[in-house]
Amino acid sequence: MSQTERYLDLPLEDVIGDRFGRYSKYIIQERALPDARDGLKPVQRRILYAMYRDGNTADKPFRKSAKTVGNVIGNYHPHGDSSVYDAMIRMSQEWKVRNLLVDMHGNNGSIDGDPPAAMRYTEARLSKISAELLRDIDKETVDYIPNFDDSEDEPVVLPAMFPNLLVNGSTGISAGYATDIPPHHLSEIIDGVIMQMEKPQTTLEDLMTVIKGPDFPTGGIVQGIDGIKQAYRTGKGKVIVRAKTEVEELRGGRQQITITEIPYEVVKANLVKKMDELRFDKKVDGIAEVRDDTDRTGLRIVVELKKEADAKAILHYLFKNTDLQVTYNFNMVAIHNKTPKLMGLQPLIQAYIDHQKEVATRRAQYDLKKAKDRQHIVKGLIKAISILDEVIATIRSSKDKKDAKENLIREYDFSEAQAEAIVTLQLYRLTNTDITTLEEEAAELERRIHELEAILGSEKKLITVIKKGLQSVKKQFADPRRTVIKEEIEEIKINMDVLVASEDVMVTVTEEGYVKRTSIRSYTASNGEPPGMKEGDRLLDRFEMNTTDTLLLFTKLGSYLYVPVHHLPDIRWKDNGQHIANLVSVDRDDCILRAMPVKEFSESESLLFITKNGMAKRSQLSLYQAQRFSKPLMALKLKADDEVVSVMRTDGKKELFIATHLGYGLWFDEEEISLVGQRAAGVKAINLKDDDKVVDAFTFEPEDKVDLFIVTHRGAVKKMPLSEFDKSSRAKRGLVMLRELKSNAHRVIGCRRVSKETLIEILTEKGQQETIDPSAYRMSDRYSNGSFAIDSAQAGSVTEVRQTKREASE
Structure with a gap:
């Protein structure tokens, strides 16, 4: 054979596509999805059949699990032992399976997510009800195929004398398909099968008179008949599964919430841990203790409440914020006629009926021949x-x-x-x-x-x-229903005022976005030292607030973060805060411009935004009260190259001064900017030259005496009274604040309103920092360029101007 003939010249995508197609088909048919007839995946069927063939049945003694696993791998299922043992364990877990298919002695895991003991320690046998899945398999009721090495035969499907797929449910993920079929009540499903079998024209409404809905092994309460009906009709639908809870009265007027059933597939230990974290982090006030009192008599979680706590409000908070209430999504996919198919309740029952007719016919033929x-x-x-x-x-x-x-x-x-x-x-x-x-x-x-x-x-x-x-x-096997079905989904209303402990705290926000709240005690003990921060970070602002208040953080890209104070991490004054991204997902390119404490979102107050490109927008503060706040919300609409320069809280009756980079200043009434909606873009505030931009803006009362302090990129500073300007109107160019020079003209970096307490900090591009006391400077007019505060030739151009307050002790 020549070298050229030995290789196929094929495009990679064809080869990969073909191989992945084959792999997917195998995964779908032979691994992850259950058969619509007996409700078993191949590994489960092989385990049950191997145990049956080996005489490891309910009427015989238990046998080591390892022996069964070895049998299954050696004869039918050439895969890893853990996959076989895991499947065997799941069929024996009473919190996963409604009617156990395998009885097990020894540690087979727990509802807390503990791992089972190794297979050499546990013992197993088929359960009594498993015998019904395998009954009459020796009477040629089902087809057999050769096993992987053609040494013996294995059944394609089990006879299944009860509708196992609906009774025990199934869950699995394959290539392109996933399935989630909840467990149901054996007696109801059998009644439904008989109804549909005797009267093929039965409607879904008729069936639902006997099949009420899922019946989880862990009990709980299912809410939403409409969701169940949709799932039964189409194969997809969702319901709410809620824990069974009760508020108990204790002596001394205290209450406790006891939980006796939890939602299906919820790990109890994680649930208890999460509830205790809410208590520890003070996310909710009123919980004294969370403890797990589960013992061999049954599941019991106790949430002890403080004396004045509102039990109903706390319970609703727990429903919303923990797995005490979860959403269950039906996705009823099964293998039918060798194909994965999304099936409603009636097609699933029909698939089972057709299978039973075939099994019963073949059994009768076999018995007749004998x-x-x-x-x-x-x-x-x-x-x-x-x-x-x-x-x-x-x-x-x-x-x-x-x-x-x-x-x-x-x-x-x-x-x-x-x-x-x-x-x-x-x-x-x-x-x-x-x-x-x-x-x-x-x-x-x-x-x-x-x-x-x-x-x-x-x-x-x-x-x-x-x-x-x-x-x-x-x-023989019917038992009482465990899950309660409720028609309506109860809406959860949470009144946070009742749940949050009212406590005065110090809130700090740094320029790099680190936030925290600190108890007043910890703050007082610091003796006026600055709060703990990363090296190079600076304090943006600090406020004395209450845990029932809200902190609004505005960013330069026009978003705002809504942070209830009780959500802030409770950290000591001298320790570093936590980055805001831990609470709200923030865009990497964005940064916090302004922090604002809000006690109440009143309609009489408004927020005024000024942008770099000279736009102004004013909206009612009440519009910024958010219901969902896990991600940044839009504060105003910005054009692509624009960003926010200033955010001010006003009453709408103030006056506004805007300063630009090229040295123009404009003074007009804030009322000229009319109120708009939260997501609007606003109006033009100042008419800028092409290469100009807004550097600063501030508001003041009409009767105020206002002094301006200007800092230029060359390190010059000057102080002047607002009276140097004429009051104008919106969208004008404004008046010059500096004398225009032919070469190396001054450019404004900051223009602040100053008082006797104000100090100005100047930062240069070479990292030099200078603190200036504006009160030491005389007033100038609009046509001077002030005096140099730093030598920009040595220190580099000024890049930033910050305003601080003189400490009271100075």
Whole structure:
């Protein structure tokens, strides 16, 4: 063979596509999804069949799990032992499976998510109800296929004498498909199957009179009949699953919440931990203790409350913020006719009925063949006994067994099978009484053959047989329903005022976005030291607030973060805060511009935004009260290259001054900016030259005496009164604040309103920092360029201007 012939020149996507297609088909059909007929995935079916074949059944002693796992791997399922053992464990966990398929001795895990003991320690056997899945498998009721090494055969599907898929549910993820079928109540499902089988025109509404909804092994309360109905109709739908809770009165006027059932698939230990974290982090006030009192008598979680606590409000908070209430999404996908299919309740039941009809037919055919074979033998024996002496003489005169058989066939017209039965007959059977026994058996066989032929000849009789089998399973295994179904989904209303402990705290926000709240005690003990911060970080602001207040953080890209103070981490004054991204997801390129404490979102107050491109927007503060605040919210609409320069809280009656980079100042009434909605863009505040931008803006009362302090990029500073300007109106260019120079003109970096307490900090590009006291400077007019506070030739250009307050002690 030449080198060129040995290789196929194929595009990679074709090869990958083909291989992935084959892999997906295998995963879907042979691993992750259950069969619509017996409700089992291949690994589960192989485990049950291997245990059955090995005689590891409910009426025999327990046997080491490792032995079963070895059998399954060696004979049917050539995969890892952990995948087999995990599947076996799940079928034995009473908090996962509504009707256990495997009984286990030893540690098989727990509802707290503890791992099971290794398979060498545990023992298992089939449960009683598993026998119903395998019943009559030896009567050729199902097809067999060769196993992976063709050494023996395994069943394609189990006979399944009860609708296991709906009773025990299933969950799995394959390639392109996933499934989530909840467990149901055995008795209800069987009633539903019988109803649909006897009356094929049954509607979903009829079925739902007997099948109320899911019945989880862990109990709980399911809310939302509409969700159940939609899931049963389409295969997809969602319901709310809520824990069973009760508020108990204790002595001394205190209360406690006891939880006795939790939602399906919730890990109890994680739930208890989460509830305790809410208590520890003071996210909710009123919880004294959370403890797990579960013992062998049953599940019990206790949430002890403080004396004045509102039990209902706390319970609602726990429902909303923990897994005490979860959403369950139906996604009823099963393998039907070798294809994954999203199926509603009726198609699933129909798939089971069709399977049962086939199983019952094949069983009847098998029994009929056996009965006819036996009838033939019995007839031969009766005939032989009636001519016993001649038969004995013939046998005695024969050479051997083969010769004897041939002689009997030739002389008395017996068939091969009858002759075999006669020559192997034991002598004690030749008593007189035996003929009556044989005649009774012949009559019984005749009756049985008629019965089986009738079943095979009539659909109605076939259905009666299936129904009888289902009713016997129901009688033997039905137990009370565990999950309560409620029609409506209860809306959870949380009044945070009741739940948050009212406590005065110090709130700090740094420029890099680190936030915290600190108890007043910790703050006082610090003796005026600055709060703990990362190196190089600076304090943006600090406020004395209450835990019932809200902190609004505005960013330069036009978003705002809504942070209830009680959500802030409670950290000591001298320790670093936590980054705001831990509470609210923040854009990497964004940064916090302004922090604002809000006690109440009143309609009389408004927020005024000024942007770099000279836009102004004013909206009512009340519009900024948020219900959901896990991500940044829009404060105003910005154009692509714009950003916020200033955010002010006003009453709408103030006056506004705007300063620009090229040295223009504009003074007008705030009322000129009309109120707009929260997400609006606003109006033009100042008419800028092409290469100009807004650097500062502030508001003041009409009667205020206002002094401005200007800092330029060359390190020059000057102080001047607002009276140097004429009051104008919105969208004008404004008046110059500096004398224009032919070369190296001054550019404004900051323009602040100053008082006797104000100090100004100047930062340069080379990292030099200078603190200036504006009160030491004389007033200037609009046409001077002030005096140099720093030498920009040495220190570099000024990059930032900050305003601080003189400490009271200075």
